[in-house]
Amino acid sequence: ITTLALVLGDQLNAGHSWFKTIDRNRLFVLMEVREETDYAKHHIQKIVGFFAAMRHFAQALSAAGHHVCYLSLDDPNNRQSVTKNLSALLQRLPRTRQVQLQQPDEYRVDEYLQAWAGQQSVEVQWYDSEHFLTQRSVLNDWFPGKENFLMESFYRRVRQQTGYLMENDKPIGGKWNFDKDNRNKLPNQQDVAKPLLFSHNVSDIIAMLKKAGVETIGDIEPQRFIWPTSRLESRQLLDFFVENLLENFGRYQDAMHTEYWSLFHARLSFSLNTKMLSPREVVEKAISYWQNNSSRINIAQIEGFVRQIIGWREFIRAIYWHHMPDYSTTNFFENKAPLPSYYWTGKTHMLCMAKSIQQSLEFSYAHHIQRLMITGNFALLANVNPDEVDAWYLGIYIDALQWVELPNTRGMSQFADGGVLATKPYVSSGSYINKMSNYCQHCHYDVNQRVGTNSCPFNSLYWHFIDSHYEQLSKNARLGLILSQWDKRDKTDKQELLEQARLYLNQIDSL
Numbered sequence: 014i015t016t017l018a019l020v021l022g023d024q025l026n027a028g029h030s031w032f033k034t035i036d037r038n039r040l041f042v043l044m045e046v047r048e049e050t051d052y053a054k055h056h057i058q059k060i061v062g063f064f065a066a067m068r069h070f071a072q073a074l075s076a077a078g079h080h081v082c083y084l085s086l087d088d089p090n091n092r093q094s095v096t097k098n099l100s101a102l103l104q105r106l107p108r109t110r111q112v113q114l115q116q117p118d119e120y121r122v123d124e125y126l127q128a129w130a131g132q133q134s135v136e137v138q139w140y141d142s143e144h145f146l147t148q149r150s151v152l153n154d155w156f157p158g159k160e161n162f163l164m165e166s167f168y169r170r171v172r173q174q175t176g177y178l179m180e181n182d183k184p185i186g187g188k189w190n191f192d193k194d195n196r197n198k199l200p201n202q203q204d205v206a207k208p209l210l211f212s213h214n215v216s217d218i219i220a221m222l223k224k225a226g227v228e229t230i231g232d233i234e235p236q237r238f239i240w241p242t243s244r245l246e247s248r249q250l251l252d253f254f255v256e257n258l259l260e261n262f263g264r265y266q267d268a269m270h271t272e273y274w275s276l277f278h279a280r281l282s283f284s285l286n287t288k289m290l291s292p293r294e295v296v297e298k299a300i301s302y303w304q305n306n307s308s309r310i311n312i313a314q315i316e317g318f319v320r321q322i323i324g325w326r327e328f329i330r331a332i333y334w335h336h337m338p339d340y341s342t343t344n345f346f347e348n349k350a351p352l353p354s355y356y357w358t359g360k361t362h363m364l365c366m367a368k369s370i371q372q373s374l375e376f377s378y379a380h381h382i383q384r385l386m387i388t389g390n391f392a393l394l395a396n397v398n399p400d401e402v403d404a405w406y407l408g409i410y411i412d413a414l415q416w417v418e419l420p421n422t423r424g425m426s427q428f429a430d431g432g433v434l435a436t437k438p439y440v441s442s443g444s445y446i447n448k449m450s451n452y453c454q455h456c457h458y459d460v461n462q463r464v465g466t467n468s469c470p471f472n473s474l475y476w477h478f479i480d481s482h483y484e485q486l487s488k489n490a491r492l493g494l495i496l497s498q499w500d501k502r503d504k505t506d507k508q509e510l511l512e513q514a515r516l517y518l519n520q521i522d523s524l
C-alpha cells in the first residue's frame with residue numbers, strides 16, 4: 014500500500030473518479046468514530062443510517078476489487094477520531110507515500126483535516142467531492158464584490174450554466190419560477206401515495222451503539238429501518254418519487270396534514286447528503302420523467318422540484334462557505350430563552366407542534382414547512398437562543414449536516430444572521446398554519462382566538478414578536494404592511510395581546 018484514501022460518511026459517491034480504476038496500491042479507509050457520533054446529540058436513526066450506508070458502501074467497494082479498511086466503532090484498534098486513526102494507519106503502513114482526501118462539506122471537519130494535513134511528512138492530496146454543481150467559492154466567483162445575494166439570481170445562473178429547463182437560453186414555460194402556483198392546502202379528497210419505506214434489520218448497529226454508551230434521541234424499529242442504505246435503494250426512492258409524487262410536489266409543497274408525514278416530498282435528502290445520489294442524476298431523472306409525462310405533470314411541479322435541488326441546496330452551501338465560521342454564532346435578535354422541553358418529547362397541547370415533533374422523533378424527518386413554519390417559527394416567537402435551536406435541528410434530522418442545517422436554521426428560520434439568507438423573518442400567527450394544514454381543526458387551542466385561555470399561542474406570540482423587535486423590523490421594507498397593521502391596532506387591543514403573550518412566555522414549557 015502506497016496510498017491511503019479517506020472516505021467520510023457523507024462521501025459515499027460511487028461515481029467519484031477515485032473508484033473508476035482498481036489500484037491495488039491504494040487503500041480506501043472508512044471509519045465509525047465517537048468524534049462523529051458525539052459532536053451533537055443525534056437521532057438514533059441518523060447514526061444508524063450513516064453507519065449502515067457506510068458499511069454497505071465499503072462492501073460494494075471490496076466486491077468491486079478495491080482494497081478497503083473499515084473501522085467499526087467497536088474495533089479495538091479504533092482511536093475514535095478520524096485524524097488519530099489516519100495517523101495510526103500511517104504508522105502501520107510505513108510504505109505509504111500519499112494520503113488522499115476529498116474536500117469535506119462541514120467547516121468543523123475541514124478544520125481538523127487541514128490541521129492534520131499540515132503536520133504530515135507524507136504528501137496530502139486534496140480532491141473535489143465531485144458532487145455539487147457549484148464550488149464552495151461560487152458567490153465570490155459569480156458576484157465579486159457583492160455581499161448580499163439573492164437565491165433567485167443564483168438559481169437563474171445555475172439554470173443557465175446547466176441548461177436544465179432551458180430552451181434557447183430562455184426558461185421553459187416563459188418564467189424562471191412558478192413558486193406562486195405552488196402553495197395549496199391539501200384538499201380532503203386528494204389521494205396521497207403511501208411512502209416507500211425500506212425494512213432493514215439494524216439490530217447489530219443498535220446493540221453496538223448501546224454497548225458503547227452513545228447517547229441518542231428518538232425512536233427506531235430495529236428490524237424495520239426505513240431509510241435507504243445503498244445507492245440501489247436511493248435510486249428506487251428516486252423512481253418512486255418521480256412516478257408517484259412529482260405530479261403534486263410543487264402544488265402541495267407547503268401543505269401539512271395530520272395523516273401524512275411526508276405528503277408529496279421526495280425524502281431524498283439523506284441519499285443526497287450522504288452522496289449516494291448526485292444532484293445531477295436526481296434532476297435529470299425528474300426532468301426526463303416530466304418530458305415523457307408532460308400531459309400529467311405541469312411545468313410548475315417540475316420547476317418547483319428542480320429549484321429545490323439546484324437552487325436552494327446549492328445556494329445554502331454557498332452561503333455557508335461564504336460566511337463561516339462567523340455564521341455559527343450570529344444572534345440578530347439576541348435571543349436567550351431555552352428550548353421548550355417538548356421539543357424532545359412532542360408532549361404539548363399545540364397540535365401542529367406535537368405532530369411535527371412526534372414525527373421527527375419517530376422518523377427522524379419533517380418536511381420543509383414543518384421545520385420552517387411550525388418548529389422554527391415557534392422557536393423564534395418564543396425567543397429561543399439560536400444555539401439551542403441549531404443543536405436540536407442538527408441532532409434530530411436524518412439529513413442534518415452542518416453545511417445545510419446551519420444556514421437553514423440560523424439564517425432562514427431564525428433570522429439570526431440579520432437577513433443574509435432570508436429577506437424577512439419567517440414568522441406567522443396561527444392563521445397561516447390553519448390555511449396550510451388541518452392541524453387547527455383538531456387542536457386544544459382555538460386558532461381564531463387571539464387572547465384568552467384557549468387562544469392559539471402563535472397569535473399573541475406573533476404580535477409580541479412584531480412589537481418587541483419593532484425597531485429592527487422597521488428597517489425591512491417587506492414588513493411595512495405588518496408593522497402598519499400593528500400601528501393601527503388600538504391601545505387596549507395591543508395591551509391584551511402583549512399580556513397574553515407574556516403569560517404564554519412565562520409558562521412556555523406547559524403549553
Ligand code: FAD
Binds near residue numbers: 327384385410422425
Ligand atoms: P423535498 O421537499 O422533497 O425537496 C427535495 C430536495 O430539495 C431535498 O431532498 C433537498 O435536498 C433539497 N432542498 C429543499 N429545500 C432545501 C433547503 N432549504 N436547503 C437545502 N436543500 C433543500 N435540509 C437538509 O438536507 N439538512 C438539514 O439539516 C436541514 N435542516 C433544515 C432546518 C430548517 C430549520 C429548515 C427550515 C430546513 C432544513 N432543511 C435541511 C431543508 C429542507 O427542509 C430539507 O432538505 C427537506 O425537508 C428534506 O426532505 P425531502 O428530501 O423530502 O425534501
Ligand code: SF4
Binds near residue numbers: 362366454458
Ligand atoms: Fe397550532 Fe394554534 Fe393551530 Fe393549535 S390552533 S394547531 S397551536 S396554529
